[in-house]
Amino acid sequence: MKLKKGLIVRKIANEYMLIRTGKNANAKEMIMLNKVSAFILSEMKKDTDKDKLLKAVLDKYEIDEATAEKDLDKIIAQLNELGLVE
Amino acid sequence: MFVIEIANVNIGIDNKYPYLEKLCKDFIVEKDPLFTVSSTEDEIDESIKNSKLLHTNSRGYYESLCVYRKIAQEMVAYDGFLMHGAVIEKDGKGYLFTAPSGTGKTTHTKLWKELYNAEYINGDKPIIRLIDGEFYACGTPWRGKECFGKNAMVKLHALCFIERDVNNSIRKLSAREVLLRVFNQLLLPNDDVSDNYYGLIDQLLSNIPCYLLRCNMDEEAAKVAYEGMK
Numbered sequence: 001m002k003l004k005k006g007l008i009v010r011k012i013a014n015e016y017m018l019i020r021t022g023k024n025a026n027a028k029e030m031i032m033l034n035k036v037s038a039f040i041l042s043e044m045k046k047d048t049d050k051d052k053l054l055k056a057v058l059d060k061y062e063i064d065e066a067t068a069e070k071d072l073d074k075i076i077a078q079l080n081e082l083g084l085v086e
Numbered sequence: 087m088f089v090i091e092i093a094n095v096n097i098g099i100d101n102k103y104p105y106l107e108k109l110c111k112d113f114i115v116e117k118d119p120l121f122t123v124s125s126t127e128d129e130i131d132e133s134i135k136n137s138k139l140l141h142t143n144s145r146g147y148y149e150s151l152c153v154y155r156k157i158a159q160e161m162v163a164y165d166g167f168l169m170h171g172a173v174i175e176k177d178g179k180g181y182l183f184t185a186p187s188g189t190g191k192t193t194h195t196k197l198w199k200e201l202y203n204a205e206y207i208n209g210d211k212p213i214i215r216l217i218d219g220e221f222y223a224c225g226t227p228w229r230g231k232e233c234f235g236k237n238a239m240v241k242l243h244a245l246c247f248i249e250r251d252v253n254n255s256i257r258k259l260s261a262r263e264v265l266l267r268v269f270n271q272l273l274l275p276n277d278d279v280s281d282n283y284y285g286l287i288d289q290l291l292s293n294i295p296c297y298l299l300r301c302n303m304d305e306e307a308a309k310v311a312y313e314g315m316k
Contacts (some may be wrong), residue, residue: 006277010284013261013291021285022277027269034261 001076002047004086009033009041011076017029018084036061037075043083087124091115093215093239095164095295098122104144106153112229121160124286125152135211144176150163153285154211154228155273162279166215166285169288172234173223178224179243180207181315182214183299184271192232196300197308209234214242217287221294235293237243244295244315254307255304256314264296 008042016038033041036057042055048074057068057077079085087100090113098119099106101265107114158168171184172191176198191209196206201210210230212223221242229235245261247267259267268291277285297315301307 008280008284010288012265012284012288015265017265019280020202021275021280025280027272027274030265030269059234077088 001028001049001083003041003044003079004084007041007084009038009045011038019039036071040075041079044079088114089117089119089236091117092157093161093164093166093222094159094217095166095215096120097160099153099311100124101146101149101153102127103144103146103149105144106150113225123156123160125149125155125156127297132173132307133221147245154226158210158213158273159276159279161213161215162275162283162286164215165217165282166210166213167275167283167286168273169214170211170273172209172230173212173225173240173242174204175207175238175240176204176312177316178200178240179316180240181244181246181311182212182223182242183246183248185248186270189250190301190303191248192230192234193303194299194306194307194311195234195250197303197305198312201305202312205236205238206234207236207238207240207270214290216289221290242294244297245290246297246299246311248316249298250302252302254301254304254310256297256299256300256310259290259296259298261291263298264291268296 006020008019009018010019016033020029043053054072088107089096090110096117096119100122102136130145130148131153133152171182172180172195173180183195185191186218187242207223207231208225208229211228213226215222220241223242224239225237299311
């Protein structure tokens, strides 16, 4: 599982955004992210899976595993729904 | 083929139709270009096809749109980019007003001209360029149907989003609020320069205050805007 080509995570004016670059760039498709989801999406630039992502989140943030997994499931579901991962 | 200077950058234009040279006449210089742009007949056809304009324009007009799009893309390498909006100068400071077409940028900035003798730098499609750590709003030959603007540049002082309202009010926008609005007003970049481009936007929004002006068309609107941003 990884972010589709042309999608980048950028910090702009201290906020995180998911941006589609290149020919298909479209202002309406830009998504504002919170810090944790920006981190997760950055990890998805390379091919990964849910277990690896969960481990990365637990290593980086002080959060209990059950909550982290629930949030991660939600983010992955949203990314799939929006067709942003492959 | 001729050379124009925009935002202190010399640009060669290899045109097919005479419209472009006429449009650019105030910006033509006798210098060597840093880069040269042109557009193909296919690109002009594509531009005509995608046009939302109801009246018919010459092929030269559409060539000028294609060429400007390319200039804006090339400008990113020189820390410049295109933003849709009207720039006026008052007290040596540049104010950029932006809004979806038809909101009333021109109506509002005309009030500044009448009330404060403010000068148009560009009425529609200025180039914003970072030079020695400062953002400048720069005049271009592409200045909207009213042709407001001139060959000049001004230090950018504030960015102002306009919305119509019954009463006049102005407030500063948070970064989040700006990010939800600003990309609709920008020409987004090609892949190969997007890294530099979003770095520029980050610097712009971190350094230039952004406001939301809710206004009607009375003179008071300009007073509220000026007092809120000066």
